[in-house]
Amino acid sequence: MASKRVVIVGGGFAGFETARSLLKSLPEGSDTEIVLINPTDYFLYLPLLPEVAAAVIDPRRVTVSLPAALPGVRLALGSVDKVDLDGRTVTYIDPEGGAHELGYDRLVLAAGSVNKLLPIPGVAEHAHGFRGVPEALYLRDHIIRQIELAAVTDDQAERDARCTFVVVGAGYTGTEVAAQGPLFTTAVAERHPELRDQKIRWLLLDIAPKVLPELNPRLSKTADKVLRARGVEVRMGDTVEEATADGVQLKSGEVVCTRSLVWCVGVRPDPVVEGTGLATQKGRVVVEPTLVVPGHPEVFACGDAAAVPDLTRPGEVTAMTAQHASRQGKLAGRNVVASLTGGKLRKYKHHDLGFVVDLGGKQAAANPLKIPLGGFPAKVVTRGYHLAAMPGNRVRTAVDWLLDAVIGRQSVQLGLVRAPHVPLDTDNPEVPRIPELPTRR
Template identity: 35%
Template sequence: MNPQRIVVVGAGHVGLYAALRLSKKLNRRRAEIVVIDPQPHMTYQPFLPEAAAGNISPRHSVVPLRRELKKCRVVAGEVTKVEHARKTVTIQPIEGPATEMSYDHIIVAPGSVSRTLPIPGLSERGIGLKTIGEATYLRNHILDQLDVAAVTPDPELRKAALTFVFVGGGFAGIEALAEMEDVVRDALKYYPELDAQELKFVLVEATNRILPEVGPKMGAYAARELAKRGISLRLDTFLNSCVDGEIVLSDGDSFRAETLVWTAGVKPSPMLDHTDLPRGPKGHINCLPTLQVADSDGNVLEGAWSAGDSAQVPDLTNPGGWCSPSAQHAVRQARVLADNIRQVVLGGEPKEYKHKYIGSVAGLGLGKGVAHVYGIKVKGWPAWFMHRTYHVSHIPSFHRKARVVADWTLAMLFKRETIALGQLHAPREEFTEVTPPVQRTAERPKAEAWSR
């Protein structure tokens, strides 16, 4: 009997956890598991703010696929098309021509991308926080601005360099804002030319509250704590424009800022536009509680599965609602999805996913946090400890858990590193500048032998 091929599109929370569980539950005689992702690692996104702050090494907030998925075939490439009618995917590898691959089952979990808006200047000035590259760039950029402010004779440029705008009051925005505010204040100790009173941190949020996931009481507490630190909270406010660094807000205020961080939500990956799978009104793949893809009439598409940010999964604990696009749901859905595929491969029936949202935890910088878990509200240091404990327990592999804990321990014992490594973003620039151009003549002179 030939093994069934299970193709996993995307190696995020759903893809990695599902593939890992399938590789343990099904032997290679039963199934061949193929994981396709353009990146060689899974990014544990809840750690991105701490990676940007330098509390965790960037390498330790990602999980290498080939090390963890030893029993799976990992393909470094991008899925450009899914034709479930033919049960084939089109793969564009890092190098070389595109190829097609057939499958028996497919898990479509490409995740999400930043939900942006057609705001003038946003594509040129905005910095996202969805990848480890963006987290590293944000850290280097913000520390570079301190150097700019310390040496410029232009008072307007100095003011703009010390103004930091964050758009979005959800987990990513608040945690990134709080962490980077800690970083800047720590770094300011080494800049006698700068005064902490010159710093301006601004949060722009379209609704009238922040951190809705932790409830209104804890969200209000977080807002008060941020305000005590001098952070300006602009609620019920929109970013209208940011052309050339000129920030224009819907409340009528305008000012110049050299840093604009955009964390205003996510949307399903645009890769889903190149599939023939049925989708919901907001672009998510339409799923049943069993995580099987189904059309609008509830008819199952045999062999098609989805979960996580890219899927619209009914929340059985909240009739009429949908599971939120959170890591908490994604990880649990991945386990149920893997078990259901195993059941189908072995001739059984899939089970429904049902999980009551237990609550949320959020960090507000070093030693500060809020939590609302199982109806219990916690704030301050205990919440911060809960936040770290929860996430270190959920990052895959013992290797990563140990390295993250080691990073945290060292950060508690020694002073924070406040070094900008801006050359990482253009590493060949200096080499290119000193390399002489090639003579463009019909007959180039022979190069002088180095042995002379």
């Protein structure tokens, strides 16, 4: 093989697995260069972020060093600014604002997704996003601060507002955040005798008719039961119509005084996709079953950024899940090598193996191989799945889980809260912008 360069945009599940697959699939002695462009120097194991926010595990457990995990892959630290399909170049901006250009022989678009915003007044300004480590740690600090500020005020209305937490979105992330929340706030409040008789409210809102609408009714009911048993106010068919610094107004007309609005409504493909000028379907690049972009045999796309035809469900595209992204990344790597060596490209076809939802404590909901489980058996399956799926830090994560069960969680502020919120309106969820604004009263 002559010297070639493969550029991968994004180091999430799809991009990480693409790079790893390329390393395994390239012929021995190949001088093909692999370049991975990513805003951070780590792969983020996103499913465990709720446990980071709830102080169950250390944030380093969900981050795996890209240079360490992918020896032989050159990391280009930055965010893609422009893709020139005709010139076969990619321009990216590094963390210090410098612009760089890379030529490519093969391009893999695996940019992933960002927070999904809705045109609701005040949400972008006052809600907390939940797509990266900085946002999870920021939320953790914010929750601790609200409990601690509630403990020192004599104003009952202010205390009630600070002890009220609203989560919007009853999908996987929102459900896990709402389930972990009461356990976390109870642990923090126990250290403040002033809050002994104070009610701490957690609300979970969604316009969907049930919690976890993606799962079968049995698993949905399991999660709903756990949430309600922990005191979470599950409000299906309701959502936020307006958000302010002091609270939210719901679709039902109720006004909830709160300083904490957690936005877990969903995700949308990274905006870099639309900037390529390629055909899209609901913001995702249209691709063939081989993950090749029609009309551009040198360009591949996978993961949340790609509308991959679901051959197990004709007429539909694969869901935006880590399960699909990982498997598509593996195939993308193999197909890129095949395209360079004249081999045959394979089509993507994968049947869902089930899903797991960690509900905190000893509770979880799972359906491995379509077998619905709840309670402790589901917890064992859920944690076993995560340990198997993580590309690193397995032992450290297991130790953190053990320590949490034996001696409890650490809950101190890390000094991240300098402003009322981490804005949601950012295209880069890994590096949220924290403005210098006065702290809320």
